[in-house]
Amino acid sequence: MNVLVIGMGYVGTTLSLVLAKSGHQVTGLDLDLQKVSALNQGNIYFHEPGLQELLDELTSTDRLSFTTDVQKSIHDNDVVFICVGTPSNEDGSANLQYIKSAATMIGENINDYKVVIIKSTVPVGTNETFESWIQEANTTEFKVDVVSNPEFLREGNALYDSLNPDRVVIGSSSERATAIVKQLYYDVDCPILVTSRKGAELIKYTANAFLALKISFINEIAKLCDTIGVNIQDISNGIGTDHRIGSHFLNASLGYGGSCFPKDVSALLSTAAKYNVPLNIMKEVVAVNQIQPKYLLSQIKQQLGNLTNKKMALLGLSFKPHTDDIRESPALRMIDLLAKEQAIIHVHDPVVKLSSNKINQFNTPEEAAENADAIVICTEWPQYKQLPWGEIKRKMNIPYIFDGRNMLDSKQLKQIGFRYRGIGYS
Numbered sequence: 001m002n003v004l005v006i007g008m009g010y011v012g013t014t015l016s017l018v019l020a021k022s023g024h025q026v027t028g029l030d031l032d033l034q035k036v037s038a039l040n041q042g043n044i045y046f047h048e049p050g051l052q053e054l055l056d057e058l059t060s061t062d063r064l065s066f067t068t069d070v071q072k073s074i075h076d077n078d079v080v081f082i083c084v085g086t087p088s089n090e091d092g093s094a095n096l097q098y099i100k101s102a103a104t105m106i107g108e109n110i111n112d113y114k115v116v117i118i119k120s121t122v123p124v125g126t127n128e129t130f131e132s133w134i135q136e137a138n139t140t141e142f143k144v145d146v147v148s149n150p151e152f153l154r155e156g157n158a159l160y161d162s163l164n165p166d167r168v169v170i171g172s173s174s175e176r177a178t179a180i181v182k183q184l185y186y187d188v189d190c191p192i193l194v195t196s197r198k199g200a201e202l203i204k205y206t207a208n209a210f211l212a213l214k215i216s217f218i219n220e221i222a223k224l225c226d227t228i229g230v231n232i233q234d235i236s237n238g239i240g241t242d243h244r245i246g247s248h249f250l251n252a253s254l255g256y257g258g259s260c261f262p263k264d265v266s267a268l269l270s271t272a273a274k275y276n277v278p279l280n281i282m283k284e285v286v287a288v289n290q291i292q293p294k295y296l297l298s299q300i301k302q303q304l305g306n307l308t309n310k311k312m313a314l315l316g317l318s319f320k321p322h323t324d325d326i327r328e329s330p331a332l333r334m335i336d337l338l339a340k341e342q343a344i345i346h347v348h349d350p351v352v353k354l355s356s357n358k359i360n361q362f363n364t365p366e367e368a369a370e371n372a373d374a375i376v377i378c379t380e381w382p383q384y385k386q387l388p389w390g391e392i393k394r395k396m397n398i399p400y401i402f403d404g405r406n407m408l409d410s411k412q413l414k415q416i417g418f419r420y421r422g423i424g425y426s
Contacts, residue, residue, distance in 0.1 A: 001025070001184065004077035006102050008035045008066065010048055010158055010325075011119060011151050012083030017054045018162040020064040022187060028066040029073045039066040047324035047351045050159040074109040079180065082118045082130075083151075092266035094123050103130050106144065107137025114144045115177045119151045121204050121264055123271050127171065127197040145177035148197045150204035155258060156322030168192045171200025205271070208264040209282055214249040215256050216288035222252035222424025223295065232424030233406065252423040254330035254378060254404040255292035257319030262289075262328040292423075293333040296376070296404050297341075299421055303400060304374060307341035311397065313372040314338075315365050316379020316405075317349035324351045330404070331378035335359060346372060350381055366392055374400035380407040390416050 001024045005016045008030035016028040030036050038045040042059055044052045058064045067073055074080065084098035099120060106116060116134070118127055131146040138144075148171030153161045168185050170192065172178040178194060185192060195203070222232040232252045240247030256262070265286055272279045304310055319329035326332060331347075338345050339358040347359045348368040354361060362368040365384065369375055369392050377384060385408065393399045393416055401413060403422040410420045 001079060002077045003027070003079045003081065003184070004029060004073050005081045005083055006030070006105075007083035007085070007098070007120070008032070008039060009083060009085060010046055010155065011153060012081070013039065013044065013046075014048065014051060014153065014158040014162055015081060015083060015119065015151075016064065016066075017051060017058060018159070019184070020058050020061070021054060024063065024184070026064050027073045027077060028064070029068070029070065030066070031068055031070075033068055036066045036068050047322075048158050049156065049322050054159065070105050071109045074106060074114075075111050078112060078114055079184070080106060080114055080116045081149075082116065082120050084120055086120050086122055086263070086267075088263045088266050091270065093270040094121075094126075094263070094267040096122065096126065096129075099126065099130060100133055103133035104137045107134040110134070110138055110140055110142045110144065112142055114142075115147060115180050116144050117147045117149045117181060119149055121150060121208075121260070121267075122148075122201060123267055124198050124201045124205075126201060145172070145174040146197070147172045147174070147177050147181055148200035149181060150200055152204070152207065155260075155325055156320055165190045169200045169203050170194045171197040173197060205264050205268040208261055209268050209285070211249050212256055212261045212265050212289070213281065213285050215253070215261075216285040218250045218252050219255060219292055219423065220288055225252075225424035226299075230424075232422075235424075252406055252425065253292070254296060254334070254423070255289040257328035257330050258325060259327045262286075293330050293337055293404075296334070296402060296423065297337045300374060300376070300400075300402055301341075303419070303421065304398070307338065307343040309342065309344060310373040311344045311346060311371060312338050313365075313369040313375045314345060314347045314359075315349075315368065315375060315377050315384055316381055317347060317352040317354055318379050321379055321381045326352055326354070329378075334376060334378055334404070349379065350383060366395070370395045372396050373398045374402060377401070377403045377405050377407060380405040384408070389413060389418070393417055 003019050003024050004027045005012050006029045008028050016026050020026040082102050084102055086094045089095045127146050127148045134144050167190050170181050225232040236250040239245050240250050317331045335358055345359045346368040347361050348365045399418045401418050401420050406422040406425045413420045
């Protein structure tokens, strides 16, 4: 099948590679010449495990190309995926300017029947609006069917999730279009759920909102654990073994960040407000997440007192491991909070390079921690578990570790001589 993917972010790039791997003829379209040039030169311009190797493998085939040519790419393909960004407006609603631009491009260049599949996360009702935008720009007799097919990829695991999906959701009002989309997923081994377009749109937002809810819920319980002297990990294990609850997203931490959870929860709240339906629980989810870095700061100040000129070593800048995405990263909020306390901030991250006058960035964790008064773990990069902690302790000024991800072995670190504090985990 000839497939066009519009938007070469991490979702669109991953989708393009996976479709080409499945045997489809794929064109990736983006108006950003730098992105297209990098991909045509065989380079993944962002950090996502496995994609570079897959792109290398596909360069020996003729099934994949990248372009900025709007007219030709739309003319040559009957199936079009929309993978453009939907960032937040200042009021928390989703910004649909890139979605509308894609609709206009399709309408202006349509030359045959097309199935347009929206992968982008969009508010309820956007698929219908998208179809009307295409028709406004369409001066021909050709029609389109617009289908909602939300993505459920985890950054850092996008390739694995694409090849091993939990489910495929198809929101469609056209039997013809539904059949075509199902053909694209002929080789997946998972449930395929067919619903309305609005249903598919809301499934995506509800999924991310529920996961954010679990994170904020366990973070609230962690604060109670800190107060009454209970280990939050025992609580997470105790409730996570209940199949009705499940163990995922029950790790107390600095909170969630990234390109999805903050944006999607805000957009869901905005949609609910539009229909005068208060989502009070989700409002509290956001409030809890916003104060998590402040909560860890209070734990740090409780132990170290005044932080002026105290040297703090922050390990991890990305919002989660295995990605270079720092959007809404709790680490950035910790940096801002520590800077206001006039602390000296040293940072390390395996892949992120951050330019800021608030920090000093080092090439290794050991260098960042030298003469530090405390280490703050902000991202659960697995290599941090394997650090030579005994050697690091000897080079520190005061051997404090504040584990904002509860990822380290507290007993082992205490035996070495560290003063360890986690989130609900002491």
